[in-house]
Amino acid sequence: MSRGGLPEVLSVTADTAAVGRRSTLPAKRSGLALIALAGILIAALGPLAIGNFYSFLFAQALSYGIVLLGLVVVVGLLGQPSLMHAELMGLGAGVTATLVQVYHWDFWAAGLAAVVVGYLTGMVVGLPALRIKGLALTLVTLAIARLFDQLVLPSKVLAGSVVGRTISRPNLGPLSLDSDRAYYEVALGVFILMVVLVLTIRRGKLGRIFRAVRESELGAAASGVSLTRYKLLGFATSAAIASLGGVVALGLTGSYSPAPYDWTRSLVLLAMLTIMGSASVTGAALAATVIIVVPHFLRGFSNIVDQATQLIAGGTLIIQTIVSPRGLVPTVGAQVREGMEKRRTRGKGLGPPGEPGSIEEPATWETEVTQPTEVVSGREKR
Amino acid sequence: MEHLDLLLPMSIVGVVLGSMYALPAMGIVMIYKTSRVLNFAHGAMGMFSTFVAYQLSVLWHLPSALAVVGAVVFAALLGLVIERFTIAPLEGKPTLSKVVVTLGWLLVLTAAAGFLWGASAYHAPISLAPPGTVHLPGVEISYLQIMNLAVAAGLTALLAFFFKRTRLGTAMRAVADNVKAARILGIRVSVVNSASWVVGSVLAAIAGILLSPMITLNTTQLTLLVVSAFAAALVGGLVSLPITFAAAIGLGILHSDIGIWVTTPGPKDLVTLGVILIALLWRGSGLARSLESA
Numbered sequence: 001m002s003r004g005g006l007p008e009v010l011s012v013t014a015d016t017a018a019v020g021r022r023s024t025l026p027a028k029r030s031g032l033a034l035i036a037l038a039g040i041l042i043a044a045l046g047p048l049a050i051g052n053f054y055s056f057l058f059a060q061a062l063s064y065g066i067v068l069l070g071l072v073v074v075v076g077l078l079g080q081p082s083l084m085h086a087e088l089m090g091l092g093a094g095v096t097a098t099l100v101q102v103y104h105w106d107f108w109a110a111g112l113a114a115v116v117v118g119y120l121t122g123m124v125v126g127l128p129a130l131r132i133k134g135l136a137l138t139l140v141t142l143a144i145a146r147l148f149d150q151l152v153l154p155s156k157v158l159a160g161s162v163v164g165r166t167i168s169r170p171n172l173g174p175l176s177l178d179s180d181r182a183y184y185e186v187a188l189g190v191f192i193l194m195v196v197l198v199l200t201i202r203r204g205k206l207g208r209i210f211r212a213v214r215e216s217e218l219g220a221a222a223s224g225v226s227l228t229r230y231k232l233l234g235f236a237t238s239a240a241i242a243s244l245g246g247v248v249a250l251g252l253t254g255s256y257s258p259a260p261y262d263w264t265r266s267l268v269l270l271a272m273l274t275i276m277g278s279a280s281v282t283g284a285a286l287a288a289t290v291i292i293v294v295p296h297f298l299r300g301f302s303n304i305v306d307q308a309t310q311l312i313a314g315g316t317l318i319i320q321t322i323v324s325p326r327g328l329v330p331t332v333g334a335q336v337r338e339g340m341e342k343r344r345t346r347g348k349g350l351g352p353p354g355e356p357g358s359i360e361e362p363a364t365w366e367t368e369v370t371q372p373t374e375v376v377s378g379r380e381k382r
Numbered sequence: 383m384e385h386l387d388l389l390l391p392m393s394i395v396g397v398v399l400g401s402m403y404a405l406p407a408m409g410i411v412m413i414y415k416t417s418r419v420l421n422f423a424h425g426a427m428g429m430f431s432t433f434v435a436y437q438l439s440v441l442w443h444l445p446s447a448l449a450v451v452g453a454v455v456f457a458a459l460l461g462l463v464i465e466r467f468t469i470a471p472l473e474g475k476p477t478l479s480k481v482v483v484t485l486g487w488l489l490v491l492t493a494a495a496g497f498l499w500g501a502s503a504y505h506a507p508i509s510l511a512p513p514g515t516v517h518l519p520g521v522e523i524s525y526l527q528i529m530n531l532a533v534a535a536g537l538t539a540l541l542a543f544f545f546k547r548t549r550l551g552t553a554m555r556a557v558a559d560n561v562k563a564a565r566i567l568g569i570r571v572s573v574v575n576s577a578s579w580v581v582g583s584v585l586a587a588i589a590g591i592l593l594s595p596m597i598t599l600n601t602t603q604l605t606l607l608v609v610s611a612f613a614a615a616l617v618g619g620l621v622s623l624p625i626t627f628a629a630a631i632g633l634g635i636l637h638s639d640i641g642i643w644v645t646t647p648g649p650k651d652l653v654t655l656g657v658i659l660i661a662l663l664w665r666g667s668g669l670a671r672s673l674e675s676a
Contacts, residue, residue, distance in 0.1 A: 079478070081478070081481070081482070081485070083485075128659055128662060128663070132662045132663075135420055135477065135478065135481055136420075136616075136662055138420075138422075138481070139420065139612055139616075139658065140655075140658060140659065140662070142422070142609060142612075143609050143612075143613075143651070143654060143655040143658050144655060146606060146609055146651045146654075146655075147648070147651045147652055147655050150646070150647045150648040150650075150651050151646075151648030151649070151651065151652065263606075264489070264492065267485060267488065267489055268489065270485065271485065271486065271489055274482060304497070307493040307496040307497050307501065308493070310489045310490075310492065310493035310496075311489070311490055311493035311494060311497070313486075313489055314485075314486045314487065314488070314489025314490035314491075314493060315486070315490055316486075317482065317483070317485065317486035317489070318468050318483050318486035318487065318490065321472070321479050321482050321483050321486065322468060322471050322472060322483070325475070325479055
């Protein structure tokens with residue numbers, strides 16, 4: 001558990017920092033930064049406590065966490081559900097494996113090239129967005145996912161043979177990453193970088209533009225936002241991050257085959273992220289943990305585990321969308337913050353106890369940030 | 383180009399295949415027109431009902447006719463349950479949340495079918511028509527193909543009659559045109575929504591059952607039939623049933639004819655994607671408006 005919590009601790013604080021930006025006092029923010037730092041430290045020192053095997057498992061979870069961060073950009077910020085992110089992950093792994101095995105590239109150079117390929121692919125996928133609005137793009141991603149499953153990922157170019165490709169564990173300059181603990185640290189580093197990137201996007205001008213597009217394409221366009229440009233940018237960034245996740249996964253396992261990157265995996269990724277909270281960085285970390293680490297403890301049932309994961313993910317998604325569409329992390333986060341506000345106001349004697357939000361109203365801001373499913377709730381069906 | 387002699391027989395297979403795309407495609411259009419939901423689970427619903435027929439006929443050795451009736455009843459209930467308990471409660475919520483629910487059902491139904499019948503196992507086909515073929519000048523057509531085509535054509539005609547002549551069908555068209563006006567006129571929109579899901583689910587089930595002897599029956603193939611069905615539905619602008627039907631036949635012919643020259647499934651998917659993109663771009667603005675409200 002000490003391990004599973006790590007990336008989350010880190011990003012809970014990061015989340016809260018982002019959300020509370022308008023409402024938080026400087027003192028509290030430095031406190032949050034301290035917690036974030038402590039979280040990173042625990043995550044980084046974790047492998048000393050848990051050994052190689054679990055380092056491998058959590059490094060794998062981190063690689064999926066990176067893919068899910070990519071999904072956050074396109075689903076959570078831009079409001080466009082993608083059904084092809086596992087395929088993009090596979091693309092990253094496949095391109096890297098090919099460049100390393102066939103063309104004897106350095107792993108990291110190959111990985112960089114794979115990320116560029118991912119970025120360009122994301123742009124091409126986003127191209128129909130020039131004319132297509134709304135959910136039709138999700139349909140396009142499903143069709144493309146199918147195409148990738150059948151044609152691209154198992155192709156001779158990427159997979160080589162039926163068994164796929166194998167490469168050896170890369171080194172980081174002079175540092176050997178042969179131990180899974182060492183590789184875990186690299187995966188963690190990449191994950192944290194991506195967390196920072198996504199949070200920067202979310203908090204910055206780009207994030208505001210993405211949210212504007214998500215909430216009303218017409219409105220955004222009317223305010224002078226180029227829908228084409230920002231949709232393409234969103235898709236491309238998201239796809240590049242997902243490909244990077246594939247690169248990290250490939251370095252860890254050393255093998256590429258198309259099997260783990262099919263449309264059902266994409267669907268599970270999307271479902272888990274939506275359950276956890278689609279705009280939430282913490283949600284991405286939690287979802288990755290649930291997808292990779294939890295099934296591991298059920299490994300005794302092997303094949304059935306995949307189906308069980310799908311069944312539970314699907315069922316939870318349906319129930320949760322009806323009961324509490326905001327997702328787990330935002331819902332819990334709002335409650336925690338409310339509790340904190342209560343205690344703080346009471347401690348300082350500001351306002352009567354039991355009256356949350358007498359100073360600030362974090363809840364309203366919260367809904368604005370992480371509630372893709374309810375943004376257009378005011379709009380009537382025709 | 384070699385193998386041109388195969389063009390006619392393969393095209394006939396394609397027409398049959400296309401008519402099997404047409405049934406779920408029309409279901410998708412119906413559901414979209416009444417409740418404004420792109421139903422990603424449509425193929426999965428048909429797949430699950432098909433496996434119910436498989437269970438009844440192949441595993442429990444019931445007569446085929448009885449198995450089909452059982453599966454159709456199941457499909458109707460499935461459509462009703464999904465609409466009543468998971469789509470209707472989201473009335474007034476953004477369409478995205480309803481689509482997310484259909485994605486959830488897609489996962490649930492695929493995984494459940496995997497549990498019950500094995501995701502990659504071999505499944506003996508349901509025998510529906512006697513084996514054998516009819517000889518026509520130049521081509522041979524199997525009884526199965528004739529039956530499939532007849533059922534598809536019959537159901538389409540029935541659907542046309544249903545929309546034009548029955549109260550419920552007229553009510554559906556009214557809801558599709560204008561929900562508010564329909565409600566003011568006393569049409570029970572919730573009943574209409576349920577009905578469209580029930581009919582849509584039954585159409586998908588029948589298509590799945592008829593298609594199952596023509597393909598390898600497994601949980602993935604029929605589930606992803608939804609992509610081809612979507613392609614046809616999009617050519618019809620998610621509105622027009624006749625154009626959807628024609629597009630489905632066209633797509634079926636394309637898919638089948640490709641099989642003359644390449645045997646891997648990839649190029650088929652490339653064609654489907656191409657059709658989806660062309661349909662979206664060609665129908666662009668009109669669709670955009672209707673999907674914008676979605």
